[in-house]
Amino acid sequence: MNKIKDLFKARWMSSLVFLILLFLITGIADHNFLTYSNIINCFNTATMYTLLAIGIAFVIMTGEIDVSIGATLGLTAAMTGLIAQSGGSIGKMLLICVAVGAAVGVFNGVGVAFFGVPSLIFTLGTNGLIRGLIYIVTDGRTVENFGGPIAYYGNKELFAQITLYYALTVLLVAIAHILLTRTRKGKYFIAVGDNPGGANLVGISVFRTKLIAYILCGVFAGIAGYVFASKYRQVMTVAGNGYEMTAIAACVLGGISLSGGLGNMVGAAIGAVIMSSISRLLVFIGLPSDYNNTITGVMLIVIVVVDSLTQRRSIEMSRRKRLLSRTAPGAVKGGDEA
Amino acid sequence: MKALKKLVHRWEFFLVIFLVLEFVVFGSANPKFLRANSIMTSIVNYISVCIISLFVTLVMITGGIDIQAASIIGLTSIIEGVLWSDAGLNIWVAVVIAIAAAAVCGALSGFFVAYCGVQPMVVTLGGSFLYSGLALLISGMSATPAYQGISGFPAKVGKTFVGFRFLGKGELLGIPMQIWIYLVLILLCAWILHRTKYGERLYLIGVNQQAAEYSGINTRLVIMSTYVLSAISAALAGTLLTSNMNSAKYNHGSGYTLAIITAVVLGGTLNTGGKGSILGTVLASLIICILRYGLPLCFGVSTQNLDLPVGIILVLVVLGREIAGQHMLSALFRKRG
Numbered sequence: 001m002n003k004i005k006d007l008f009k010a011r012w013m014s015s016l017v018f019l020i021l022l023f024l025i026t027g028i029a030d031h032n033f034l035t036y037s038n039i040i041n042c043f044n045t046a047t048m049y050t051l052l053a054i055g056i057a058f059v060i061m062t063g064e065i066d067v068s069i070g071a072t073l074g075l076t077a078a079m080t081g082l083i084a085q086s087g088g089s090i091g092k093m094l095l096i097c098v099a100v101g102a103a104v105g106v107f108n109g110v111g112v113a114f115f116g117v118p119s120l121i122f123t124l125g126t127n128g129l130i131r132g133l134i135y136i137v138t139d140g141r142t143v144e145n146f147g148g149p150i151a152y153y154g155n156k157e158l159f160a161q162i163t164l165y166y167a168l169t170v171l172l173v174a175i176a177h178i179l180l181t182r183t184r185k186g187k188y189f190i191a192v193g194d195n196p197g198g199a200n201l202v203g204i205s206v207f208r209t210k211l212i213a214y215i216l217c218g219v220f221a222g223i224a225g226y227v228f229a230s231k232y233r234q235v236m237t238v239a240g241n242g243y244e245m246t247a248i249a250a251c252v253l254g255g256i257s258l259s260g261g262l263g264n265m266v267g268a269a270i271g272a273v274i275m276s277s278i279s280r281l282l283v284f285i286g287l288p289s290d291y292n293n294t295i296t297g298v299m300l301i302v303i304v305v306v307d308s309l310t311q312r313r314s315i316e317m318s319r320r321k322r323l324l325s326r327t328a329p330g331a332v333k334g335g336d337e338a
Numbered sequence: 339m340k341a342l343k344k345l346v347h348r349w350e351f352f353l354v355i356f357l358v359l360e361f362v363v364f365g366s367a368n369p370k371f372l373r374a375n376s377i378m379t380s381i382v383n384y385i386s387v388c389i390i391s392l393f394v395t396l397v398m399i400t401g402g403i404d405i406q407a408a409s410i411i412g413l414t415s416i417i418e419g420v421l422w423s424d425a426g427l428n429i430w431v432a433v434v435i436a437i438a439a440a441a442v443c444g445a446l447s448g449f450f451v452a453y454c455g456v457q458p459m460v461v462t463l464g465g466s467f468l469y470s471g472l473a474l475l476i477s478g479m480s481a482t483p484a485y486q487g488i489s490g491f492p493a494k495v496g497k498t499f500v501g502f503r504f505l506g507k508g509e510l511l512g513i514p515m516q517i518w519i520y521l522v523l524i525l526l527c528a529w530i531l532h533r534t535k536y537g538e539r540l541y542l543i544g545v546n547q548q549a550a551e552y553s554g555i556n557t558r559l560v561i562m563s564t565y566v567l568s569a570i571s572a573a574l575a576g577t578l579l580t581s582n583m584n585s586a587k588y589n590h591g592s593g594y595t596l597a598i599i600t601a602v603v604l605g606g607t608l609n610t611g612g613k614g615s616i617l618g619t620v621l622a623s624l625i626i627c628i629l630r631y632g633l634p635l636c637f638g639v640s641t642q643n644l645d646l647p648v649g650i651i652l653v654l655v656v657l658g659r660e661i662a663g664q665h666m667l668s669a670l671f672r673k674r675g
Contacts, residue, residue, distance in 0.1 A: 290471075292471065298468055
């Protein structure tokens, strides 16, 4: 029973409830929406954002930020396309994507964690750097007209209309979630984000944890780049522009605090579904897609404001309880527990 | 001597050297680079980033960040266009309304940051979605298709620009109006930040908000006001852009977000707050601006490819500063020990 109660208290739960509410509201507006294939489609289209969001979630949990993931996605997508054009295998593409992502992650991680440059600034520089690399790699041209196995897998359904890529992504989310909540090393991420000084004192290497977070973030962005190329089979030089903001928004919607130390992977994955399905939902509600950004913005602001206000209230309540229990012992039962 | 040492250790000193170096290198590579007119045109092309970064500096000094300003450029531009061409208002009335609307947008985000305690990055991220979305919706009210942009703003007499277009295209004493406006804003902003009590409070809030609150400063109001100021500066930039390009479009300035932050940060403003100067921001935005103008002209770098050098410089500069800072710190400790 307590476990169920804890489940409902979890921050990602409110995002899930919010997602379900969104689906229900859309369903009320248009009964045709609530079919299996429509809802599954919402999840399938979220593949790329889910990968980006769980990647950046590692970094955000350690209290840092990475605005270079959109560019990393663009670079790896372009490289995937070029390899596909020259007839390379999927294994080679994935290897390159992961390697490039990891390299970007090492670069960011060393700059931020080792040299102590503020993460927003450093990854901003990385962003420009990689955007430039995309032009060099592609000669400023759109990479297109590639077929072969990568095109075949792009929209391949595994079972029950779930695409292969989304199924694999869900698997990755599950692994990341278990890693984060069940293993000792995984808990380091939250610990470092919550209190870097304290983490350092108990023997956790803040540098190594942040470095690993950045590497994971880069690797996930690299995989997302592969998915981008495979899905759209056309990579423009501006591919992935602004995706970093959407991924950050997804994390925020999923209950991950940007100051670090709070949140989990399931939340990030749900947030990504919310972010990517808004445009689809609007079609069913009957609003033109022009409303897309407005609704996203309002939603984001309302959610974070409500979240921050309720959090502040709960902090104040617990403080008041503590004070009361101190002045009159036994007046509030279990006041110290709060 | 001591004063000289202090000067050398200042970040702005390094920026000045960098800027001079740029002029020397580009100027010797291609004498065409040194034509005053071309340099001024390059600044005019980058004026939005230059202007907005001034006021985003204020936001960042309090420890906040503003990534919504770029979306307010488009919002004010399209408001002016729709009010002028579809509602038939006088263009100046439209400009005033657009700036007021921008101020309201800034106040809204500022309110959430200051009074609700939400992280500024999240709020302004939401704001950037919201305001660019609103801009698109407003452009839908116009009879002109959104992708085309509203054009035909007044007015041109013969070859000289008067009225609204004078702002973006006119010249005074041979110098474009936009640069005059930029100069005035630099002075205004420097005065606000370095000469008034308000500016002092911004630094204090950035260093320690709680201490500032306890010393009787209405920190929330001050923080909110910085967002209003940066939104108004974005509105000015949007107005200038509309006037210069003779077109009101909802997506004007949509790619400027990172450029603005880059300029502020390269200028030496800490994103944790409490440190920074207007001079630094001005120098940094000029450095980037000259780089973007000089590289294609003198070294044949493709204009599409300018993100790379800017990115490299940003990374090198912040790394160098961090390493130099740590080196100096360790030297300090060694001396003591």
